[in-house]
Amino acid sequence: xxxxxxxxxxxxxxxxxxxxxxxxxxxxxxxxxxxxxxxxxxxxxxxxxxxxxxxxxxxxxxxxxxxxxxxxxxxxxxxxxxxxxxxxxxxxxxxxxxxxxxxxxxxxxxxxxxxxxxxxxxxxxxxxxxxxxxxxxxxxxxxxxxxxxxxxxxxxxxxxxxxxxxxxxxxxxxxxxxxxxxxxxxxxxxxxxxxxxxxxxxxxxxxxxxxxxxxxxxxxxxxxxxxxxxxxxxxxxxxxxxxxxxxxxxxxxxxxxxxxxxxxxxxxxxxxxxxxxxxxxxxxxxxxxxxxxxxxxxxxxxxxxxxxxxxxxxxxxxxxxxxxxxxxxxxxxxxxxxxxxxxxxxxxxxxxxxxxxxxxxxxxxxxxxxxxxxxxxxxxxxxxxxxxxxxxxxxxxxxxxxxxxxxxxxxxxxxxxxxxxxxxxxxxxxxxxxxxxxxxxxxxxxxxxxxxxxxxxxxxxxxxxxxxxxxxxxxxxxxxxxxxxxxx
Numbered sequence: 001x002x003x004x005x006x007x008x009x010x011x012x013x014x015x016x017x018x019x020x021x022x023x024x025x026x027x028x029x030x031x032x033x034x035x036x037x038x039x040x041x042x043x044x045x046x047x048x049x050x051x052x053x054x055x056x057x058x059x060x061x062x063x064x065x066x067x068x069x070x071x072x073x074x075x076x077x078x079x080x081x082x083x084x085x086x087x088x089x090x091x092x093x094x095x096x097x098x099x100x101x102x103x104x105x106x107x108x109x110x111x112x113x114x115x116x117x118x119x120x121x122x123x124x125x126x127x128x129x130x131x132x133x134x135x136x137x138x139x140x141x142x143x144x145x146x147x148x149x150x151x152x153x154x155x156x157x158x159x160x161x162x163x164x165x166x167x168x169x170x171x172x173x174x175x176x177x178x179x180x181x182x183x184x185x186x187x188x189x190x191x192x193x194x195x196x197x198x199x200x201x202x203x204x205x206x207x208x209x210x211x212x213x214x215x216x217x218x219x220x221x222x223x224x225x226x227x228x229x230x231x232x233x234x235x236x237x238x239x240x241x242x243x244x245x246x247x248x249x250x251x252x253x254x255x256x257x258x259x260x261x262x263x264x265x266x267x268x269x270x271x272x273x274x275x276x277x278x279x280x281x282x283x284x285x286x287x288x289x290x291x292x293x294x295x296x297x298x299x300x301x302x303x304x305x306x307x308x309x310x311x312x313x314x315x316x317x318x319x320x321x322x323x324x325x326x327x328x329x330x331x332x333x334x335x336x337x338x339x340x341x342x343x344x345x346x347x348x349x350x351x352x353x354x355x356x357x358x359x360x361x362x363x364x365x366x367x368x369x370x371x372x373x374x375x376x377x378x379x380x381x382x383x384x385x386x387x388x389x390x391x392x393x394x395x396x397x398x399x400x401x402x403x404x405x406x407x408x409x410x411x412x413x414x415x416x417x418x419x420x421x422x423x424x425x426x427x428x429x430x431x432x433x434x435x436x437x438x439x440x441x442x443x444x445x446x447x448x449x450x451x452x453x454x455x456x457x458x459x460x461x462x463x464x465x466x467x468x469x470x471x472x473x474x475x476x477x478x479x480x481x482x483x484x485x486x487x488x
Contacts, residue, residue: 003463009162010459013307014215015074017162021155022081022210025143028151029085037147044089048099049081051090055103056080063111070299070350072309079106082124082210085143086203098137102127116259118352121249122217125242132240139242144203156209164483165213168225172208175233183237207241215295217249220355224255260352261286261294265343266322271409274330275375276341277315280323280349288318290382292356293483296325298339298349306334311483313356313456315378315410319389323351326409328375358454358482359383360394367450370398371436371465373457374407379482380456381410384417391420397445398425401436401457405429436465438472449473456482 009017030045032038056076064071083102090099106127110119113126128139143152160169176198184194198204212218212232219228228248235244263280270276293313300308316324329337343349360383361368370380377400387394402408408427417423426444428436441448453474455465462481469479 005158005161006459006463009158012162012305013074013309014159014162015072015078015307015309016305018078018159018210019074019081021159022078022085024155025148025151025206026081026084028148029143032147038142038145040089040142044091045084048087048089049084051096051099052083052087052103053077053080055100056083056107059104059107060110063107067111069111069117070297070308072297072307073303074307076107079123079127083127085206086124086128086139086141087137088140088142098131098135101135102131102137105130115253117262117350118253118258118260119216120253121246122211122214125211125245125249129240129242129246139240141203141206141241143206144201146200149200149205152205152209156205159209160213163213163215165218165225167222168213168218168229169208171226171229172212172233173204175230176204176236179234179237203241204236207245211241211245212248215353217252219252219255220257220353221357224252228252257288257352257354260350261323263323263349263351265345265347265349267345268343272407273404274328275407275409276327276329277409278325278327278340278343280325280351282321282323286318286323288314288354289356289359290314290317290386291359291379291482292354294351295353296349296351298336300335300339302335304335306336308336308339310336313358313378313382313482315381317382317385317389319386324381326375326378326381356483358456358480360386361452364392364394366452367395367447368397369441369445369448369451369453370396370400371453371455371457372398372400373461374402375409376455376457376461376482377410378456380454381413384423385413387421387423388413388417393421394423396423397451398423399428399436399441399444400425401428401430401461403430405432438468441468441472452478452480454480454482 026049029038030042033040033042033045056079060071060076080103083106087099087102090096106123109121109123109126113120132138160166177195180194180198181191184191212229219225228251231251232244232248235247265278266281267279268276269279291313293311295309295311297309312325312327314323315326316322327337327340329341358379372380380398398414400408414425418425428440445451453469455462466479
């Protein structure tokens with residue numbers, strides 16, 4: 001069952017998933033309103049959604065042209081549907097003005113309150129917080145009801161699994177429960193009733209799954225995400241959800257990489273069939289750790305259902321003058337990849353949201369095994385090139401699997417690393433050599449129990465290797481997995 005869920009999630013971008021989740025929740029509210037379970041007129045709900053979506057789209061379209069930056073197709077409508085589900089539906093002509101004003105503010109916040117092209121606040125949270133101050137028009141968070149809870153929970157679990165933010169969500173919920181239970185004990189309230197109320201009569205779950213986990217305004221590492229979730233959770237008993245989130249957004253900005261890069265294509269190479277190496281010029285030195293990834297945004301008309309943003313691991317080393325990404329192209333590629341492959345010299349792309357903990361350990365004496373499948377080789381190219389340029393020896397064995405011999409890329413770097421640093425690469429061509437299995441690992445890595453294993457490649461491959469490694473006695477803390485955003 002979990003494998004089926006992951007297969008579905010791997011075929012969709014996180015932004016498109018969030019949009020579908022919000023559409024699903026909105027449709028549920030329409031049905032519950034028709035059944036008189038929710039106290040709203042379905043026509044008013046539809047009218048509110050239409051106003052917020054149209055005004056958000058129009059405002060964003062104008063601002064993107066003024067500021068000359070590519071925009072994400074889904075993010076506009078994600079914000080609009082969040083506002084639809086937390087602002088009381090339209091009832092009067094004055095509400096038409098108020099809803100429109102909130103929609104405009106939400107889009108302005110992404111452009112005006114942005115430092116080095118990185119927006120500071122969650123747009124929906126900022127918009128409702130400011131409208132409460134200026135217009136005395138506050139979010140009612142009406143979506144937080146007992147009837148909506150099972151739908152929010154089911155959809156929300158999909159979201160956090162896709163964006164890999166379970167620890168963030170749990171840290172928030174843990175702090176909220178500790179605070180609320182502590183306060184209920186001091187007041188003499190019934191603790192069970194209080195906990196039930198948190199999940200059934202407040203927007204807690206919607207807030208956690210939809211707003212707290214937004215990738216654009218969350219810190220890049222799990223430890224910082226735990227702190228972030230706890231910090232926002234502290235505000236639960238004392239301030240509105242949007243205010244608590246804005247405070248957390250400030251913390252996130254302080255501890256996160258600060259800028260987005262506007263990159264120009266310098267060169268495009270094809271080192272293997274269906275694999276391209278894109279090389280982008282850097283105006284100044286860009287600081288990152290080998291193995292980290294960026295979110296890449298292309299501006300173009302009519303993106304398909306997979307959107308115009310992707311996550312790609314940086315294939316270059318921080319020591320290099322240019323930024324590289326290696327991309328695998330499949331039949332029936334998305335419009336994003338079609339646009340990417342059509343890029344010519346000096347065409348521009350935006351990259352930001354630097355993140356990832358799939359990085360070399362600080363202990364240079366720690367023995368390592370890298371296992372790569374196909375284009376999953378890119379983080380290891382970054383790491384090994386960095387070690388070469390720094391002339392830093394580490395005990396590493398790379399097991400590199402491809403279907404065909406001609407699909408092997410970056411071989412010159414790995415061969416050089418063997419000569420200069422003693423880093424051994426074992427090339428495994430599955431069509432002739434078979435797959436990397438337990439016996440092959442034991443043969444090529446006799447001291448495998450003393451090593452940390454890094455695995456990068458397709459999700460199914462990573463899952464299979466995890467199982468194989470555990471079968472031969474490798475513990476969870478000896479396995480590191482690269483971030484996999486899906487086949488999109």
